[in-house]
Each structure stands twice: as structure tokens, then as C-alpha cells.
Amino acid sequence: MRKKYYRLNSVSYFVGELVSNFSYFLLVPLIIVFLYRQQPNEGLMTTLSFIFSALLAFVVGTLLKKIFRDNKIDGTASMLICGLGWIFISALGAIPYVLIIKASYLDAFFEAVSGFTTTGITVFSGLDSMPPSLIFWRSLTQWVGGLGILSLFIFIAYQSGGTHHIYSAESHKISSSRPRPGLFNTLRVLWSIYLLYTLMATILYAIEGMGLFDAINHAFTTLSTGGFSPHDASIAYYAANNYEHYKLIEYTVTFFMLLGGINFLIHFRVLQGDFKSLVDNVEIRMWWKLLLLFTGIIMLEHLYKTGWLEQLFQGQVADFWSKLESTFRYTVFQVVSVITTAGFGTKDIGGSFFPALARQLFLVMMVIGGCVGSTGGGIKVMRVVTLKKLLSRELFKIWTPQNATDKLVIDGNIVPDDEIHRISSLFFYWMVLLVIGGGITAFLTDLSAWQSFSGMFSALGNIGPSYISVSEMISIHPVVKLTYIMGMLLGRLEIIPILLIFTKKAWR
DSSP states (O other): OTTTTTHHHHHHHHHHHHHHHHGGGGGTTHHHHHHTTTSTTOSHHHHHHHHHHHHHHHHHHHHHHHHSOOOOOOHHHHHHHHHHHHHHHHHHHTHHHHHHHOOOHHHHHHHHHHHHTTOOOOOOOOGGGSOHHHHHHHHHHHHIIIIIHHHHHHHHHHTTTOHHHHHHHTGGGSOSOOSSSSHHHHHHHHHHHHHHHHHHHHHHHHHTTOOHHHHHHHHHHHHTTOOOOSSTTTTHHHHHTTOTTHHHHHHHHHHHHHHHTSOHHHHHHHHTTOGGGGTSSHHHHHHHHHHHHHHHHHHHHHHHHTTHHHHHHTTOOSSHHHHHHHHHHHHHHHHHHHHTTOOOOSSOTTSTTSOHHHHHHHHHHHHHOSOTTSSOOSSOHHHHHHHHHHHHHHHHHHSSOTTSOOOOEETTEEOOHHHHHHHHHHHHHHHHHHHHHHHHHHHHSOOOHHHHHHHHHHHHTTOSOOSSOHHHHHTSOHHHHHHHHHHHHHHHTTSHHHHHHTOGGGGO
16 A cells, blocks of 8 residues: 555655644744733633644644655655645644634634635634633744745755745745745745834824734734735734724734735845835736726725715815825725735625725735745736736737747747746636636525625635625535635645645555
């Protein structure tokens, strides 16, 4: 059996290494337990829950390492490790929810997958009354999911000499252009930026009036473009509770979501003083254009549908700048939240504020997602650019001589045919999965067609908001929840590593 499925040894061993190292993360919330030990929902029970979860993860990881052998890994094995690693970590990261708030394991697993994939869909309500340590764990899963899990993969694979294979299996996190020679030096640079921005966000949120606990949690989930919040009302909590600087808080959240959606190697260049990097490649230019286009269209539609533009032309609008600022602030917040796949929202994107065209544009943004090398999800802007140029090339070939060049060139570099085929395949499978997920939702629920498809858009694009309310998501059919769990994993790992798990030949 082992000889027939020889990759089973190496994959299982390194998953065990990953899980045993992950167990230490489950002890971090004990700091919060200690700090909030006077609260009635913190104390012995939460302490024991996190300790038990950590011990279970450590035992599972140790057993896998004892049973299976440490072998060299190849590209296929690395993808299997990535796929199984995310599943194992999510499965074990769900345990605290079960022990502390008595959630069903399906709901706990759903929340853990949503956290580690930085999706942000939630099936929990009553967040304001949950133990602070569990809220912190929930936010930490998204922060770790942003860059941390990749770092664990790299650390483990280094022992096998297969680092470059793991790098390829999660290559959407880091582009091939590295700021420092060597993968570990690149990771060190990216982690330094990630930590710097997290600290900056924490300080700014605290200065603007958030409590330190809220500031830390939102710093974790804005930069990772995750979208979890300690409050059921999310960022709207601060306006509803009359925080003095709630507008500034919303602008700051928008800013850090925007940072998370940009390639981190561009951040490196900017921090070195190279501000041209914000406009010097086709992806980042397209990114700015999309942000301006979507924000402009949605603002105009809202102002038109509410009759404000007509009143403006008739000179009947009072508080002109106040109305314009509030519309801009809310629109840009939601546009950045959706296109970076952060998933924050001051209300559901299906709410009455947004007319019909805006709701359709939000679905388009869910598919596009952030830039390559960002913490965002989606297909990625670069791949949209590649598909656009591919279409232009095919049109070009129709009216030009047959001996004219037909190579696809982006930023002065020829895109290899293999990369074109991979991007085209990923896009095709995205569309197929959207149809399947939307169909399953529509069949098993009473939701409308738009709601049904928006749920799978949200899961596959790793973004929280959809046209399904939180209350509907909590009570949705278990099969739909399983479908969305699979969608979140497929979207985060870009389909192939998850599909390989169910392919017999991949294990041989």
C-alpha cells in the first residue's frame, strides 16, 4: 500500500509537522484569558478548552510524524500538503468553538475555514457577548491565514529540500519578483511589512477611539482582508454607538483594506522610496482604474436613484458637501471591502442603499479580487488583465498576416503558454463551481437566484458579504454549508491542490 501510494508517506509526515507546530498558536489566546479573567465568560473553561485543543493538535501531528516517513517532496506532493494542511488546521482550529460556546462541529468548522481562508462569512451571532479569548482566536485565524500559514509551509518544507515546490503551490501569495535573494529573505521582508502595518493599524484604531482589544482585532482582520469583527454590527457598531471619530475609523479601515489588496512587493518598493511602483505595472494601474470606475458608477447610481442629482440641478439640495462625503465614504468603503475580499460592511451589500446595478457590480468585484501577492482572494487582477489581453490577441490575429507575432506580452515580458493555459483553466473551473454552488443553494433553500449565486461568489472569492443575511446563513441547509466550506478552500488554494486530494494518481 505504501509502495503503491508512495506520496502518502511524505505528505502525511509534513502535514503532521505542520499540525504539531500549529498547536502552539492555540495557546496564544490564553493571554487574553488571563487579561479578562474577571469577566464571567472567561476563566477555567476557556483555559481548558484552548489547552485541550492545543494538546489534541500536538498529538495528531506527532502521531502522523511517527507513523509516516520523512521523504523528499515534489510539486504534486507539495500541493497535497497545502490542501490537506489547510483542512487539518481548520478542523483542529474549530475545536475551541465547540468547547466554549457549544457550537455544532459543522458550524465551528465552517467558521474556522472562513477564518483561515480569510473569507469572513460567519455563522455566529451574539459576538458582542462571546468570551474575548474566543473573539481573539477568531481574529487570529484570519491574521495567520494572511501570511502565517504560508510561512509554516515554507519552514517545514525547508527540512525536505522542497521549499520551491511549496512556494509554487501557494504562489499567489508572492510573485516571482523577489525583493531579496532567497525565499526566506523574501518572507522575512514580507513579514516585516505585515507586522509593521498591523502595528500601525492597531495604534491608529486606538487613537481614533476603539478600545485596545477592538483595535488589535480589527488590525488583524483588515490587513489580512478577512472581515471578522468583534461586533455583530461590524464597523457600523462605532457609528451606532456614537463614537466621536467613527467616520475616521471607517476611512482608516478602508485604507488598511486597500493596503491588504495590493501586492506586498509593491509595499516593499514604496517603503524604499520607489513611489513609481504604484503606477509602473499593468496590474496596479488596472487596480486603480477598477477602484475609480466601480466607486464612480455606484455613487452616481445611488445619487440618481435617490433623486439627489435632480435636486442638485434644481438648486434644492441642502448640506451638499455633507451628503456627498457620506455617500463617497460609504461607497468607497464597500467597494474596497468587496474588491479586496475583506468583507467588512456597515450593512449587507444587498441592503437598500445600493440599487440593482451596484449589486451586480459587487458580484463582478468578488470574482476579480485583489492583486497577485496580496492577502486578498478572487481570481486576481493580473489574471483578469491576462484574459483581457488574450482576447485582444485573438482579435489581433484575425486581421493581421499569419506570420505576425502572436505572443502575449505583459509589462515587456512574454507570458508562457503554460501560464495562459493555467489561467484559462482556473477561470473556467471558477465559472463551473459558481454554477454548481449556486444551483445547490437554490435547490435546497428558498433563497432567490441572486442570493443563491451570491453565496457561492462569496465563498469562492473568499469574501464575507453576500445577499444572504447572517441570520439566513446561520440556519441554511447543512449541505449548503458544506458546499461553501469546499468553495472557500477551493478559492483560497486556487482549486488544483484540493482537487488533487481526490485524484488517485496524485498519490502514486
